[in-house]
Amino acid sequence: MLPGSPVLAMERLRMSTTTSTENSGLLAVLLPPFEKKHGCKVDVIAVGTGKSLKLGETGDVDVVFVHARKPEDKFVADGFGVNRRDVMYNDFVILGPPDDPAGIRNTVSASDAFARIAAAQARFVSRGDESGTHQKEKEIWKAAGIVPKGKWYLEAGQGMGEVIQMAAQVRGYTLADRGTYIAYRKKTDLAVLRQGDKGLWNPYGVIAVNPARHPHVKHGLAMKFIEYLTGEEGRRIIADFKIDGEPLFFVHGPHEVKH
Amino acid sequence: MDFLLDSLRASLYLIVTRDPAFCHAVWTSLYVSFWSIIFAALLGIPAGLAVGLTEFPLKRTVITGLNSLMAVPTVLIGLLVYGFISRQGPFGGFGLLFTPSAIIVGDALLAAPIVANLALSSVRGANAAILPTAMTLGGDRLQSVLTLVSEIRFGMVAAVIAGFGRVVSEVGVAMMLGGNILGYTRTMTTAIALETSKGEFALGIALGIVLMAVALAVNVIFQFLQRK
Numbered sequence: 001m002l003p004g005s006p007v008l009a010m011e012r013l014r015m016s017t018t019t020s021t022e023n024s025g026l027l028a029v030l031l032p033p034f035e036k037k038h039g040c041k042v043d044v045i046a047v048g049t050g051k052s053l054k055l056g057e058t059g060d061v062d063v064v065f066v067h068a069r070k071p072e073d074k075f076v077a078d079g080f081g082v083n084r085r086d087v088m089y090n091d092f093v094i095l096g097p098p099d100d101p102a103g104i105r106n107t108v109s110a111s112d113a114f115a116r117i118a119a120a121q122a123r124f125v126s127r128g129d130e131s132g133t134h135q136k137e138k139e140i141w142k143a144a145g146i147v148p149k150g151k152w153y154l155e156a157g158q159g160m161g162e163v164i165q166m167a168a169q170v171r172g173y174t175l176a177d178r179g180t181y182i183a184y185r186k187k188t189d190l191a192v193l194r195q196g197d198k199g200l201w202n203p204y205g206v207i208a209v210n211p212a213r214h215p216h217v218k219h220g221l222a223m224k225f226i227e228y229l230t231g232e233e234g235r236r237i238i239a240d241f242k243i244d245g246e247p248l249f250f251v252h253g254p255h256e257v258k259h
Numbered sequence: 260m261d262f263l264l265d266s267l268r269a270s271l272y273l274i275v276t277r278d279p280a281f282c283h284a285v286w287t288s289l290y291v292s293f294w295s296i297i298f299a300a301l302l303g304i305p306a307g308l309a310v311g312l313t314e315f316p317l318k319r320t321v322i323t324g325l326n327s328l329m330a331v332p333t334v335l336i337g338l339l340v341y342g343f344i345s346r347q348g349p350f351g352g353f354g355l356l357f358t359p360s361a362i363i364v365g366d367a368l369l370a371a372p373i374v375a376n377l378a379l380s381s382v383r384g385a386n387a388a389i390l391p392t393a394m395t396l397g398g399d400r401l402q403s404v405l406t407l408v409s410e411i412r413f414g415m416v417a418a419v420i421a422g423f424g425r426v427v428s429e430v431g432v433a434m435m436l437g438g439n440i441l442g443y444t445r446t447m448t449t450a451i452a453l454e455t456s457k458g459e460f461a462l463g464i465a466l467g468i469v470l471m472a473v474a475l476a477v478n479v480i481f482q483f484l485q486r487k
Contacts (some may be wrong), residue, residue, distance in 0.1 A: 059346035
């Protein structure tokens with residue numbers, strides 16, 4: 001470390017995570033108690049789920065905290081991660097302009113809504129970044145039997161917050177996780193036009209990077225962190241985290257909130 | 260108008276309250292810029308002098324190449340360095356990725372061509388008279404070069420200032436290699452990018468105002484040093 005370094009030597013746990021946990025403000029309340037208890041720093045690298053898992057594969061982080069079940073299971077099956085645990089969940093919502101030009105408000109399912117958007121050639125802003133939300137979006141297009149293409153389909157390649165703002169600016173539709181939507185609600189006039197489908201469920205998982213594959217990772221601390229997230233204290237903090245009185249994430253078990 | 264007023268208010272608030280996360284980002288920016296410009300100068304000034312003071316075949320080609328290197332995009336430098344220092348890369352064992360040191364490496368490579376080119380132009384601008392004069396006054400080659408360097412020191416300082424301006428204001432390298440980690444590798448520019456992504460435009464502009472103020476202060480200090 002060169003003279004004048006702005007940081008003290010301290011054990012650092014590196015975690016890659018999705019932009020939704022960071023941008024919503026959850027990590028700002030969730031991490032400090034853990035850091036205090038173990039005298040360490042958790043370094044958060046907030047990128048999409050796809051890149052988060054990639055950073056785990058290359059051993060550039062110690063733990064990943066993401067939301068895309070299939071790639072997560074593959075990550076573990078391929079031997080990159082160990083000890084995957086469910087942490088919390090929320091759901092995805094389809095956002096659009098309040099006047100709903102494609103008329104998706106009265107559709108029966110998410111894929112039906114997507115089909116209407118495509119048929120109306122209404123603007124749709126896609127994350128386009130292999131994030132958990134993008135993977136969910138691709139799943140829905142597939143279920144609708146549509147390959148989205150054309151001038152109306154905008155691939156932004158940016159985080160959830162940017163995409164929500166873009167959708168509001170171009171008066172288009174987008175798929176968002178509820179947590180980020182609530183955090184950004186005041187900054188846009190987008191409305192929730194479709195929600196509650198089983199297919200829109202959004203579970204978050206935490207996985208330790210496999211120390212057998214990357215011996216340098218801080219496996220002990222990563223395991224303690226997973227224990228904390230899924231334990232009594234972590235679950236309580238997640239369940240208590242609210243914006244405008246509305247919870248953003250839900251946990252199973254004692255702190256479960258029915259909704 | 261509200262937007263700009265809000266930004267001004269937010270920037271004053273950040274400065275007056277000395278918000279710890281904000282101060283840390285300012286300090287990290289200065290810290291990585293300072294060290295990267297030192298390394299860039301150590302690389303760039305000798306390179307510029309060497310090219311300017313010697314004659315060799317393909318000299319024009321080398322100069323053109325050096326000029327073109329100034330146009331390398333920051334994200335490309337970020338990506339290349341990333342490939343070398345990621346755990347999968349040849350220097351992965353050092354665990355440099357997502358540390359302030361990683362940003363220093365990238366920024367030094369970014370600024371070195373600028374420093375080299377400006378050093379080279381000041382040598383070329385001065386070379387004609389000084390070197391032969393110093394030689395005829397009985398100096399050996401090294402002494403003559405030192406005389407030349409002291410004659411063109413303003414040019415050297417200008418080269419360093421230009422390099423500093425480049426690294427303190429860039430966002431690509433800091434984002435890719437630092438990872439924008441709060442309280443660790445978050446710099447002023449990556450903080451601006453983050454606030455923009457969060458839709459906190461006023462706070463983003465506030466940070467921008469502070470960045471400009473810091474750049475101004477650094478330039479004033481340099482100018483003061485130059486006058487001495």
